[in-house]
Amino acid sequence: MIKVNQLSKTFKKMPVLNNISTEINKKEVVAVIGPSGSGKSTFLRCLNGLEQPTEGQVYIDGTQLNEQNVTQIREKTGMVFQHFHLFPHMTVLQNITFAPMETHGKSKKEAEENAMKLLETVGLSDKANSYPNQLSGGQKQRVAIARALAMHPEIMLFDEPTSALDPEMVKEVLDVMKQLASTGMTMVIVTHEMAFAREVADRIIFLDQGAVVEETTPIQFFNTPSTERAQSFLQKVL
Amino acid sequence: MEEIIPSIPFILEGILITLKFVLLSGVIGFILGIGVALAKLGKSKALGKIAGAYTAFFRGTPLILQLVYIYYVIPQVTPWNIEPFVAGVIAFSLNSAAYISEIIRAGIQSVDKGQFEAAKALNIPYFKAMRKIILPQAIKHILPALMNEGIMLLKESAVISVIGVSDIMRRGQIVAADTYNYIGALTIPLILYFLMVRMLEMYGSRVERRLSYSD
Numbered sequence: 001m002i003k004v005n006q007l008s009k010t011f012k013k014m015p016v017l018n019n020i021s022t023e024i025n026k027k028e029v030v031a032v033i034g035p036s037g038s039g040k041s042t043f044l045r046c047l048n049g050l051e052q053p054t055e056g057q058v059y060i061d062g063t064q065l066n067e068q069n070v071t072q073i074r075e076k077t078g079m080v081f082q083h084f085h086l087f088p089h090m091t092v093l094q095n096i097t098f099a100p101m102e103t104h105g106k107s108k109k110e111a112e113e114n115a116m117k118l119l120e121t122v123g124l125s126d127k128a129n130s131y132p133n134q135l136s137g138g139q140k141q142r143v144a145i146a147r148a149l150a151m152h153p154e155i156m157l158f159d160e161p162t163s164a165l166d167p168e169m170v171k172e173v174l175d176v177m178k179q180l181a182s183t184g185m186t187m188v189i190v191t192h193e194m195a196f197a198r199e200v201a202d203r204i205i206f207l208d209q210g211a212v213v214e215e216t217t218p219i220q221f222f223n224t225p226s227t228e229r230a231q232s233f234l235q236k237v238l
Numbered sequence: 239m240e241e242i243i244p245s246i247p248f249i250l251e252g253i254l255i256t257l258k259f260v261l262l263s264g265v266i267g268f269i270l271g272i273g274v275a276l277a278k279l280g281k282s283k284a285l286g287k288i289a290g291a292y293t294a295f296f297r298g299t300p301l302i303l304q305l306v307y308i309y310y311v312i313p314q315v316t317p318w319n320i321e322p323f324v325a326g327v328i329a330f331s332l333n334s335a336a337y338i339s340e341i342i343r344a345g346i347q348s349v350d351k352g353q354f355e356a357a358k359a360l361n362i363p364y365f366k367a368m369r370k371i372i373l374p375q376a377i378k379h380i381l382p383a384l385m386n387e388g389i390m391l392l393k394e395s396a397v398i399s400v401i402g403v404s405d406i407m408r409r410g411q412i413v414a415a416d417t418y419n420y421i422g423a424l425t426i427p428l429i430l431y432f433l434m435v436r437m438l439e440m441y442g443s444r445v446e447r448r449l450s451y452s453d
Contacts, residue, residue, distance in 0.1 A: 050355055074361045085356035089374050099360035102370070131451065151360060 001026045001155065001186055002047060007056035009042055009210075016042045018210040019056070026154075029187045031197035031218075034207035035233060040190040043207065044157050047188065048077040060155075078148030082160040084140040086132040086147070092119070093128040096147045104151070111150070118146040122176050138169030142176055149180075156180065158189040194237055198222050206230050242422035245413040249426050252406035253434075259323065259405060260392050263330035267391070268384075270331060271338030276368070278343050289339065296336035302397050305329040309401045326398035334391055341383045345376030378449045385442035389435050396431070406430050 002024040009017040017039045024030050032040045045051040046058055049070040058065040060073050086095050096118060097111035106114075119125045122142040132140055141161055148156060158177065162170045174196050181187055181200050191197055197204060197218060204221040206214040206229075214221060214230045222238075225231045277289035296304065309325035312318055320328075349372050357367035377384070399408035406427045414423035 048359060050358060071361055074359065077359075079356075079359040081352060081356065081359075083352055085350070085352035087353065087356070087371055089378075098370070099362055102366055103361050103363070147360070 001028075001061060002188070003059040003062075004047075005057045005059070007043070007046060007053050007058065009039070009046065009051060010054045016210050017046070017053075020207075020210075020212055021056075022205060022212065022215065024155075024186065024188060026186055027184045028202050029181045029185075029189070029200055030203045030205060031201035032188065032190045032205045032207060033192070033194070033197060034213075038207040039210040040207050041159050044159050044188060044190050047155075047157055048074050048079055050079075075151070076154045077157055078151055078153035078155070079157045080141070080144050080148055080159065080161050082163050084132075084137075084144045084164075086140055086144055088132050091129050091131055092124070092135070092143050095132070095143060096150045099147070100150050115146070115150060118149055119143075121179070122146050123172070136169060137165045138172045141165065141169075141173045145173075145176055145180070155186045155188065158187065158191070160190050160192065162191070162193055192237070194222070194234075206233070208233070241417050242413065242419050242426075245417065245423070246426065249406065249409045249413060249423075249430075252404060252409040252427075253430060255323075255403065256392075256395055256405040256407075256434075259326060259330070259398065259403070260388075260395050262327050263334060263395070264388060264391055266327065266331035267334030267338055270335035271342055272373070274335055274339035275342035275346060278339065279346060293336045293339055296333050301329070301333050301394060302400065304333060305397060306401060322398070322401045322403045325401060326395075326403055330391065330395065330398075334387060337387055337390075338384070341380050341387065342373075342376065344383075345380035346372055348379045349375045381442065381446050381449065385439070388438055388442070392435055392438060393431060396427075 004020055004022050007017055007020040008015070020043060032043060034040050042051055046053050047060075049065055049067075052067070060076055063069060063073065065073050086092075087098065090098060093112060093115055096115035097106075097108070100106040100111040100114065101108060116125065116128065119128055122145060124139060124142055124146070127135060127139060127143070132143070135143065145156075145161075161177070162173050165173065170193065174193065177187070177189070177196075178200055189197070189201070199218075201218050204214070204216060204218050205212055206221065206225075206227075208229050214225060214227050216226075220226075221230065222234065225234055274289045274292060277285040278293075280286065305326060308329045309320060309322060312320045312325070346368075353371060353375065354367070357371050362371070395405060396407035399405055399411060402408070404412075410423050410427035414420050417423060
């Protein structure tokens, strides 16, 4: 579903990603982990064209992502950000219905019905008419997930979705993501939640200094990491 | 003082002309200002340079000179015998657009970059995202600065009296010349401008309060 071929990215001569190749299959849940500054977020942002690779290619469903087809490719991907990025001047319901109505030309009624269903699945039906500033961090992130799902993506990208949350709110977001994974959604998750990655991911990609250091199953990665770098990382975070 | 009383309605009629002038120039200047701001922030280097030069020119020369330049030069170089009111609207729109574009540029840049990215990730087209997501947030931040610009425009509009538009200022001057009663003829415009600015200010703070719901 996603194929990454020798992807490199430099910011003003600073190498951020270095020759990354991987494939992500349909219905697979992949957790990308690694120390801060290892390029995890940049890698994720290359998958929906928020960053352009300096070298290498990203293929979505066999089509190479480029500047011309970036909107078509984004039709297939939804993204959830660390800092939510809800539209503050719109209600929860408007946040979710805006893109389906303006981009897909859905009727207001249809968009709202779908939005209410999504709000129910993330457990926030009662917040439809609230503004983002009236919600807790965890609630905001659940709305952001519903907003992305409203565009019917085939792939969901999560960029540290729980890193900006109070510890008490992490679980409610992770539960929604677990539920989403169980529906067979293809997911790429940049995260620091090791327990979550171990439980939900089918595969772990461990990045350090912009390169894939280890790519394996969670069981193998967490129990018997093969590289020294992964071993020392896990010692510090577990 | 009595000799001024019959002339009061004549001066008051200038309110409509001044208001019409300020509203037209303000709206055109605002729309133009958004365009110039987008050109400054856009991808095209050429458009950005043109927008920069435009701002530099209109901020760098006196408004009154721009006004008389347009009023006297256009009829000399084109067959268009331009009316004073129209010349005034052109000069004031172009001039205020230069200032407003800078205010709006700063406003757009003050909106969290994440808002652009969220809009992109949701595939919302650029101009739609600007109009419905970025600009509403930007305008909330820059409302006080825009209000300042509106007040400036309202007061500076008195300058169009020099090319013969019969606004409040011009009518005050006519009455003064007629009656030799300078204190009466010029105090009435003074009060009128002051009251109009006060009303604009009060309207501005009401809008500001109304927009603060999402803070």
